[in-house]
Amino acid sequence: MKKVCVLVVLTSLLGVALLAGPxxxxxxxxxxxxxxxxxxxxxVACRKAKAIVKEFIKVRKKSIxxxxxxxxxxxxxxxxxxxxxxxxx
Numbered sequence: 001m002k003k004v005c006v007l008v009v010l011t012s013l014l015g016v017a018l019l020a021g022p023x024x025x026x027x028x029x030x031x032x033x034x035x036x037x038x039x040x041x042x043x044v045a046c047r048k049a050k051a052i053v054k055e056f057i058k059v060r061k062k063s064i065x066x067x068x069x070x071x072x073x074x075x076x077x078x079x080x081x082x083x084x085x086x087x088x089x
Contacts, residue, residue: 042083
């Protein structure tokens with residue numbers, strides 16, 4: 001009986017760990033910037049995502065606030081570790 005209880009506890013802990021894992025980092029729509037949506041993944045704050053897009057469009061640097069960015073005035077893609085920011089006009 002004790003082994004069954006331990007097995008149930010371990011199984012439920014594994015289930016919780018899988019739910020809280022990397023699969024929970026789905027894309028989030030941060031609203032519009034210049035008429036088009038800003039899409040983020042990996043728990044990027046919407047305020048920060050919009051600021052990074054705005055700064056990239058303005059200065060066109062490859063690195064902004066720790067994110068590696070590429071794109072143009074109508075399309076921006078930035079990445080840092082598992083976090084991404086996408087915007088397309």
